[in-house]
Amino acid sequence: DTGVSQNPRHKITKRGQNVTFRCDPISEHNRLYWYRQTLGQGPEFLTYFQNEAQLEKSRLLSDRFSAERPKGSFSTLEIQRTEQGDSAMYLCASSPAGDSGNTIYFGEGSWLTVV
């Protein structure tokens, strides 16, 4: 399977703990995106990379959230000191280029439950 791969698929953590999600994009895609989605809402943009460069980060994103893409391949999203409001599906997506109009393809998502 050459689609976007995310893991873990499900994570239950206690409030205050740190969690990390990993995303492996489609191999020839140099753009990688992170979104967050809660029940009844559309995906909310968090951040994106072109190769290893983080080009944009949502202003809504708390400083407890950090993302990296160290070698321009896989990416990690870390949430520090988790809160119950962080419970959501975290979606990774990739696209082949930076031009507006290139479609993005989502992974299966990583579900986070903070208890």
Place this chain on the structure above:
Amino acid sequence: QKEVEQNSGPLSVPEGAIASLNCTYSDRGSQSFFWYRQYSGKSPELIMFIYSNGDKEDGRFTAQLNKASQYVSLLIRDSQPSDSATYLCAVSDQGGKLIFGQGTELSVKP
């Protein structure tokens, strides 16, 4: 704040009918428009994209774009129960990231 607006629904149509899903967007400079389908508990799946004014057809799906009215729609002909899902409208900004609406829940009744 760039926005994409959709009616949350639910929109209920009988099997075999045409389902019409609508979306408006605020950024007049937007160039690319996308429709994703999302089944409950799953991630969004791309259905169609459209760049130019007018209609674009793919099987039972037709996307319609009117940039002057900042309006994009998705028509699903011969709706099937398997089409029951949430449909997400997304607009690409100048940097290429997608901004999503809240989604419209579609229910197709047998």
